Amino acid sequence: MNDVGIFFALAGGVLSFFSPCVFPLLPAYITHLTGGKIEDAKMQVNRAKLYSRSIGFIIGFSLIFIALGASASFIGKALADYRMIIMQIAGLLIIVFGLQMAGLLKFKFLMKEKRFETEQGTKNIFSSILLGMAFAAGWSPCVGLALSSILLLAGSSETLSQGVFLLGAYSLGMAIPFFIISIVLSYSLSTIRKINKYLPRLAFVNGMIMVFLGFLVLSGQMQKISAWLASFSLFF
Template sequence: MNDIGIFFAFVGGILSFFSPCVFPLLPAYITHLTGGKIENSRLKLNRSTLYFRSVGFIVGFSLIFIVLGASASFIGKILMNYRVIIMQIAGLLIIIFGLQMAGFLKFKFLMKEKRIYTGRQSKNMFSSILLGMAFASGWSPCVGLALSSILLLASSSETLSEGIFLLATYSLGMAIPFLIITIVISYSLKVMIRINKSLSKLAFINGVLMVMLGFLVLSGQMQKISAWLSAYSLFEF
């Protein structure tokens, strides 16, 4: 398994969660999941219900991301004879996405928003899973750029399982901070105010990482570094 790719997928998932398009909407998603409401800078809700349905939400968006990863890998395997060209195109696109994320480029067509939102409130685990799937299916531009980069990486992976694992790792990167912040803001929203001030910096960091990833893929150094790391790795996926 490509260790560098796994690292970028995991960090990309974390930074996607803290993107300006997703993080500020977290209280709205939480109240929609639980039927709670915001009063005096606090969320009034049943915490056990929140934790239970948050897991459902995570399962929902993870399913969509993993299916996308499998699809990208499958297409990549079909075009295996053109793998070098695909990697070069993927690297170039990832660099462009990274520059857009970091704010160096301002392509409006990359920031078009496609958001699927159901007006129905989540009432159980199943509806929470559906809400997570809707979120992943209609991701906002910030997540779309990072996710597209990981999907491009998955399309150039050698096996189908690698592509699936990359997107599972990306999902895990989003899931961990989602659970942690969900628990924290169920007690107080003040932490959101503090984090909101740093969102632009986090977006810049995400963009820089994506540019680095793009150059590694474009130059072919990604495989060389991964081969070197695999030689010193005790376990290989």
């Protein structure tokens, strides 16, 4: 599962960042992290603070996601005797979550969200880490669906390390665009407006990727593809 699963986790992280309920809020996140402000369609921020506190925020949400992945893998390993059943249930749920992300299903209970809010901005990189952990613990439903899908995949993995790698890849998928776009926005906010119009399409793509992943897990093809890739790599 490792190679294929990590690819899906990485892609899920990238597309989760560009979800309609995360990406538009990025300017608010950045100003909150740095204590900056928005003037003349431009973010007025200290770039040294932007770099360090963005990294802190990334470390914070990555710690939570990876811990969740390890927990899911641990539970899945404890239920190893029921692994096939867990994989089938996980596959079905991932398909449902994917259809919800794509907008083809409209289950209201899957769209509930918990947001962490604080009145004061972060004071240093350590408070940025704590803020990242807080946001990860109660992020928006768009991320929740993708994250839940990857956690289900981690729960059906064979080893604890696979679950850690999966959520590490998911975190990396969110971290890279977060850091890059944060820097871009410090020069111009027009990027937000340009990307916003493509968000519904990206949400649909994200959902379809999860549906495809769900079918692979449900049918058992995930393991076959990973085994094929592993044997193919021996020739190189």
